[in-house]
Amino acid sequence: MTYYNIRTAGSVEAVKNDATFAQICSYLRMDPGDDDMMVWQSFCAAYDYVMDAVGEVYESSAHTVILLMALTQEFYDNRELMQSDIQQRLRQRYSFQSIIQQLQMAKQIRDDAEEAET
Secondary structure, three states: OOOOOEEOOOOHHHHOOHHHHHHHHHHHOOOOOOOHHHHHHHHHHHHHHHHHHHOOEEOOOHHHHHHHHHHHHHHHHOOOOOHHHHHHHHHHHHHHHHHHHHHHHHHHHHHHHHHHHO
16 A cells, blocks of 8 residues: 655645555455546545545555545445435444544644644
8 A cells, every 4th residue: 555645735636646546446346447537536525524624634644544545435435325324324424533533633743743843
């Protein structure tokens, strides 16, 4: 798996490459080419979601990588939310929120450490 750096601004396009897309497709258990545009749009939405929630995308964190992949799958699989699936979706979102809170705390610790060094 390819890891990236912390991104605090800019577009997800900065991480778009064949390796990233192959990882996404592997996680979704699908072959590249099946629905490339929707898969990539789902990943972009997941990336923006994490960026908005945490303030950065710390791509060398296993938590971040799995959250990006899980959110991508959530967005891709649930383009149409059926009424009977609402409770299951809410349980999944609680899990995502827990990971997001961990990432927010880790960012605060890094920010505090940087501030203490200066």
